[in-house]
Amino acid sequence: MTVVRISDDALALACGAGAVAHAFAEAGSEIERVSSWGMHWLEPLVEIDGQGFGPVSPADVQAILAGHSDKAIGPIVQHPFIAGQQRLTFARAGRTRPLSLEDYAATGGWTALARARAMAPADVIAEVTGSGLRGRGGAGFPAGVKWQTVLAAAAPRKFVVCNADEGDSGTFADRMLMEGDPFQLIEGMAIAGHAVGAWQGFIYIRSEYPHAIAKLRAAISLAASQIAPFQIEVRVGAGAYVCGEETSLLNSIEGKRGEVRAKPPLPAIEGLFGCPTVVNNVLTLAAIPHILTDCGSSLYDSLGIDRSKGTMPIQLAGNIKHGGLFETAFGITLNDLIHGIGGGTASGRPVKAVQVGGPLGAYLHPSQFDLPFDYEAYSRANALIGHGGVVVFDDTANMGALARFAFQFCAAESCGKCTPCRIGSTRGVELIDRIRSGQHVPDLVAALPQMHNARNHARSREEELALLEDLCETMQYGSLCALGGFTPYPVRSALKHWPEDFA
Ligand SMILES: NC(=O)c1ccc[n+]([C@@H]2O[C@H](COP(=O)([O-])OP(=O)(O)OC[C@H]3O[C@@H](n4cnc5c(N)ncnc54)[C@H](O)[C@@H]3O)[C@@H](O)[C@H]2O)c1
Numbered sequence: 001m002t003v004v005r006i007s008d009d010a011l012a013l014a015c016g017a018g019a020v021a022h023a024f025a026e027a028g029s030e031i032e033r034v035s036s037w038g039m040h041w042l043e044p045l046v047e048i049d050g051q052g053f054g055p056v057s058p059a060d061v062q063a064i065l066a067g068h069s070d071k072a073i074g075p076i077v078q079h080p081f082i083a084g085q086q087r088l089t090f091a092r093a094g095r096t097r098p099l100s101l102e103d104y105a106a107t108g109g110w111t112a113l114a115r116a117r118a119m120a121p122a123d124v125i126a127e128v129t130g131s132g133l134r135g136r137g138g139a140g141f142p143a144g145v146k147w148q149t150v151l152a153a154a155a156p157r158k159f160v161v162c163n164a165d166e167g168d169s170g171t172f173a174d175r176m177l178m179e180g181d182p183f184q185l186i187e188g189m190a191i192a193g194h195a196v197g198a199w200q201g202f203i204y205i206r207s208e209y210p211h212a213i214a215k216l217r218a219a220i221s222l223a224a225s226q227i228a229p230f231q232i233e234v235r236v237g238a239g240a241y242v243c244g245e246e247t248s249l250l251n252s253i254e255g256k257r258g259e260v261r262a263k264p265p266l267p268a269i270e271g272l273f274g275c276p277t278v279v280n281n282v283l284t285l286a287a288i289p290h291i292l293t294d295c296g297s298s299l300y301d302s303l304g305i306d307r308s309k310g311t312m313p314i315q316l317a318g319n320i321k322h323g324g325l326f327e328t329a330f331g332i333t334l335n336d337l338i339h340g341i342g343g344g345t346a347s348g349r350p351v352k353a354v355q356v357g358g359p360l361g362a363y364l365h366p367s368q369f370d371l372p373f374d375y376e377a378y379s380r381a382n383a384l385i386g387h388g389g390v391v392v393f394d395d396t397a398n399m400g401a402l403a404r405f406a407f408q409f410c411a412a413e414s415c416g417k418c419t420p421c422r423i424g425s426t427r428g429v430e431l432i433d434r435i436r437s438g439q440h441v442p443d444l445v446a447a448l449p450q451m452h453n454a455r456n457h458a459r460s461r462e463e464e465l466a467l468l469e470d471l472c473e474t475m476q477y478g479s480l481c482a483l484g485g486f487t488p489y490p491v492r493s494a495l496k497h498w499p500e501d502f503a
């Protein structure tokens with residue numbers, strides 16, 4: 001009987017590993033579930049007699065068993081997607097039982113918290129600062145500096161808030177961490193609490209993650225005595241992208257409308273219920289236990305390039321053959337990620353564009369694919385690393401339509417507090433429609449002195465494009481938060497590299 005080994009992690013199961021296993025069993029194979037490959041792929045992997053296949057769907061089963069499948073990828077553990085990773089944050093995920101305190105302790109769990117609690121808060125923060133850890137939510141602000149601000153703020157109550165809203169398109173690392181290794185996040189939050197003098201934490205998580213919510217609730221109750229007197233509560237969002245923005249998120253936890261607050265004051269000074277608050281992303285907090293174990297801080301600092309230190313859990317998605325989570329030190333290029341690791345597009349067509357950093361990130365052109373994954377290098381190229389989402393498009397994508405979508409997304413998700421975003425996004429959709437259709441409206445302002453003759457002053461394409469740049473500038477500099485402020489990134493990059501798609 002053929003023995004089929006199949007990936008058994010939560011991600012693979014969510015992506016249909018169960019259906020693939022069922023199809024092999026129906027075909028008379030014996031199934032062996034494997035967790036040692038860890039959580040990686042967006043589609044299931046199988047291995048038969050040491051030969052790996054992926055991505056596999058139930059439709060591939062007969063060809064694989066008959067020995068003429070084109071999905072063969074060699075031995076799985078040697079595939080670059082698995083062999084090429086440097087896993088710190090995801091060292092356990094997929095390999096241990098997520099809700100087993102025994103597994104967690106046996107793999108070094110709670111040692112960082114014990115060590116941190118034996119240290120003075122300022123020393124803990126010095127180690128976090130020394131590691132070079134920057135916020136993994138997207139802005140890359142140094143975690144240690146944020147914690148120091150909260151520690152220094154004199155107040156009777158302080159909070160630690162974990163941002164698990166994970167709204168960016170093509171991202172799923174927060175979910176995988178919460179489902180695959182929830183104790184690590186809990187330990188990171190308890191360490192943050194000790195470091196800044198907070199005894200209460202909140203995890204704000206999107207309602208679209210029911211499995212992660214259930215895992216977190218169970219894990220918090222199991223770990224209560226380990227982290228006491230620190231306490232954590234889970235709060236579930238209601239599906240607004242803007243509630244991932246930290247001040248909107250704080251309003252939402254407080255039971256208010258999810259609307260952005262002006263900064264300053266920063267949450268680190270005046271955050272939840274007006275108290276000094278650490279707001280950090282799931283991955284930032286989950287990296288802390290590794291950094292706080294012996295030598296972790298210097299090891300972390302030695303990984304990566306320039307000011308981008310440590311590892312980044314990069315999420316490969318969209319039109320890519322092997323999508324999934326790839327944790328590696330900063331510095332890797334898109335060429336390596338997309339072609340070397342991801343195997344090119346799933347469609348087999350050429351890659352046209354890659355959006356890095358979610359819906360507010362720039363579209364990168366293949367000529368930019370040797371850019372190192374590094375906050376500053378991306379910033380110099382007018383692009384974002386964001387939360388590490390990499391979404392691939394093949395040559396059938398229309399970049400004019402995607403630029404329109406950027407404005408449309410902003411219009412749908414805007415909290416409405418400031419004019420450049422609330423009005424600019426809607427006007428942006430109309431403007432792109434006019435540019436793409438070639439139907440330009442009369443420019444009434446330009447025509448004011450001769451109102452009777454306004455129809456003779458329809459804007460030319462060049463004037464519409466100038467207006468688009470004007471709108472982008474207004475949104476970039478005039479918006480209160482990055483939702484309106486960063487929408488110009490996808491728009492400008494699409495126009496710059498693919499002007500033909502705006503014809
Ligand atoms: N993860 C996602 O799903 C997602 C979705 C949308 C946007 N984003 C990212 O959000 C980013 C923008 O976020 P932002 O508007 O919060 O960025 P920001 O630059 O205003 O702040 C980043 C963090 O640093 C803190 N901070 C800044 N200066 C500080 C100081 N002097 N002392 C202490 N703390 C300080 C802020 O309070 C915040 O927590 C974008 O880069 C984008 O990539 C992420």
Ligand SMILES: Cc1cc2nc3c(=O)[nH]c(=O)nc-3n(C[C@H](O)[C@H](O)[C@H](O)COP(=O)(O)O)c2cc1C
Binds near residue numbers: 163167482
């Ligand atoms: C519109 C918008 C949405 C955001 N969504 C998220 C999110 O889902 N998760 C996240 O961690 N940060 C998100 N951020 C960034 C947060 O405001 C904040 O910078 C982050 O939580 C700080 O944590 P970090 O320093 O660990 O990255 C968003 C920002 C904006 C402007």
Ligand code: SF4
Binds near residue numbers: 414418421481483
């Ligand atoms: S930029 Fe948009 S989302 Fe941000 S505060 Fe202004 S209206 Fe709200």
